[in-house]
C-alpha cells in the first residue's frame with residue numbers, strides 16, 4: 389500500500405497494511421530542525437530603516453505574501469516527507485501588515501476576518517505569528533468590517549485555492565496533503581469579536597450572533613469549495629470547541645448556533661466525495677455524539693493534557709468516527725525519552741488501531757515539538773503498527 | 780441591604796439575569812451606604828462561589844462562567860464609587876499577567892473577574908509579559924500575590940525566570956506567587972518555585988483570599 393491508500397483505507401475503517409502517521413508540521417522551528425533551512429523571518433527586516441519599509445510594502449502585495457506562505461509550507465511538506473509521514477496538513481491564511489501601536493512591535497498582522505496577529509521571534513530566532521486581539525468588538529464595528537472587506541474575502545478564497553493546488557500538484561505523489569480549512573466557523577465568529585464580548589452577545593443579542601454565524605458559514609463553505617477544487621482528498625476543519633476541563637461553551641448552545649452550519653459543511657464535503665475531519669482542542673467528550681450527528685467523518689487532536697483518552701473515545705464513538713492524534717505535545721514530543729515515545733505509540737495503537745480508523749499523530753503543533761521525537765514516533769509506528777496488530 | 784435583598788441579588792446573578800442584578804446594585808449605589816454596598820459585594824462573591832462550584836462540577840460551562848463574571852464586573856463598577864471611599868481596599872492588591880511568549884488570555888481574565896469580585900484590586904499586565912515588566916509591577920504595587928498564567932509549554936520556562944528575577948531584586952520573600960493554565964501542573968509549579976498552582980479561577984481566588992487574610 390502507498391501512503392494514500394493507507395490513509396483512505398483507514399478512514400473507511402478498514403485495516404491498512406500499517407498504521408498511517410500524519411505530520412502536523414508547520415512551525416518554522418520544527419522545519420528548520422529537519423531541513424536545516426529557516427523560513428523567511430520578516431520580523432528581522434521590519435526594524436531596519438530602509439529595508440523595513442521595503443519589506444512592509446512587499447509583504448502587503450498579494451504575490452509576495454503567497455510566495456512566502458507557499459515557501460514556508462513547501463518546507464513543511466519537505467520536512468514531513470523526510471520524517472516519513474504519510475500525510476501532512478496545509479493551512480492558508482491571508483494577512484496584511486498594519487501600523488499597530490497596541491502591539492509589541494508597533495506593527496502587526498490583521499487577517500481578513502478581523503483578528504490581530506502579533507508577530508515575534510521566539511527564543512530560537514524563528515518567526516512566530518499568533519492571534520492576539522479582536523478588531524470588531526461591537527456590532528457596528530463588525531458590520532463595517534465585513535462591508536469593507538468584501539474584496540479581501542474573494543481574494544482569500546482565490547488565494548487559498550491556488551495555495552492548496554500548488555502544494556497538492558507538487559507533493560501529492562510523495563505525501564498526502566490534507567487541506568486544512570481553518571480557522572472554522574466558530575473561531576471566525578468569536579475571534580473577530582473577542583470571546584468575552586461574543587459570549588455577552590450570545591446572551592444579550594442572539595439575533596446579531598446568528599447573523600455573524602450565517603455570514604461566516606457562507607464564507608466558510610466558499611473557502612471549503614476552494615480547498616476541494618485544489619484536488620485534496622481529505623479536508624480538515626478547525627474549531628476549538630474545548631478547553632482543558634470541558635467545552636468552551638455549553639454544548640446545547642453550540643448546537644443551537646452552529647449545528648446547522650456544521651451539518652452543511654459535512655454535506656458539502658460529502659457531495660464532493662471527500663472525508664471531513666474536525667480539529668478541536670480541549671476536553672470534548674460532550675461533543676462526540678454531536679459530531680456523529682452533524683455528519684463528521686473523524687476528529688483530530690484528542691489532547692491528552694485535556695484528559696482525552698483514546699480508548700474512552702473509541703468506546704464512545706465506536707467506528708462512527710475516525711480518530712487522528714493524541715500524542716502529547718506538553719512533554720512527550722518535546723522532551724520525552726525514546727522509551728516513552730515508543731510506549732505512547734504502542735498504547736495509542738492498541739487503543740485505537742484495531743479495525744482501522746486510526747491515524748497516529750501529535751495532538752498539536754508548536755515550536756518546541758521536537759523533530760527527533762517525531763522521528764521516533766514514525767519509527768515506532770512502523771515497528772508496532774503492522775496489521776494484523778499484535779496483542 | 781436586607782438578607783432578602785442579598786438573596787435576590789444572588790439569585791439574579793445565578794439566573795444570569797443582568798438587568799435584575801444591576802437593578803439591585805443601582806438601588807444600593809444611590810443610597811451611598813457603605814455597609815449596604817459591602818453586603819452587596821458579599822452577595823456577589825457568594826454567588827460567584829456557587830458559579831465556580833457549578834463550573835468545577837461540570838454543571839455549568841465556560842460561557843456561563845464568563846458571563847456571570849461580566850455581570851459581576853458591571854455590578855462592581857456600580858458599587859465602586861461607594862467602596863472607594865474607604866482608604867484600604869478590602870483584600871489588597873494582586874498583579875497578574877500571561878507569561879512572555881504566550882498570548883492566551885481567557886483564563887487570566889476570568890481569574891481577574893473572580894479576584895476583583897472577591898474584593899481584590901487587580902493590576903492586569905496583559906499577555907506576553909516580560910520578566911522585567913512583572914518585576915517592575917511588583918516593585919511598584921507591592922501586591923499580596925503575583926499571578927502568572929501560562930498555557931504554552933514553550934513559554935513555561937519564563938516562570939522560573941520571573942521568580943529568579945524577583946529573588947535577585949529582593950522582593951520574593953514578601954510576595955506569594957500563584958500560577959495557572961493548561962501547560963502547567965502542580966508538580967512543575969512548585970518545582971520552579973511558585974507558592975501555589977490553581978487548576979481554576981475559583982480555587983485561585985480561594986488561595987489568594989487565604990493568603991490575604993493570613994497576613
Ligand code: B12
Nearest residue numbers: 631632882883884885886926928931932959960979980983
Ligand atoms: C482557546 C485556545 C487558543 C486561542 C487563544 C485565544 C485567547 N485569546 O486566549 C488561540 C486559537 C488563539 C490559540 C492559539 C494557540 N494555541 Co491554544 N488553546 C486554546 C484552548 C483550546 C483553550 C484555552 C482557553 O482559553 N481555555 C479557557 C480558559 C478559561 O481556561 P484556562 O486558560 O485553562 O484558565 C483556567 C485555569 O487554567 C485557571 N487559570 C489560567 N490562568 C491562570 C492564572 C492564575 C494566576 C490562576 C490563579 C488561574 C489561572 O483559571 C481559568 C478559569 O478557571 C487550549 C486547550 C486547553 N487544553 O486549554 C489550547 C492550547 C493551550 N493551545 C495550544 C497551542 C499549541 C496553541 C498555538 C501554539 C497553536 C499554533 N500552533 O498556532 C497558539 C499559540 C498562541 C500563543 N503564542 O499564545 C496548546 C498548548 C500545548 C502546549 N502544551 O504547549 C493547547 C493546550 C491545545 C493543545 N491541543 O495542545 N489557542
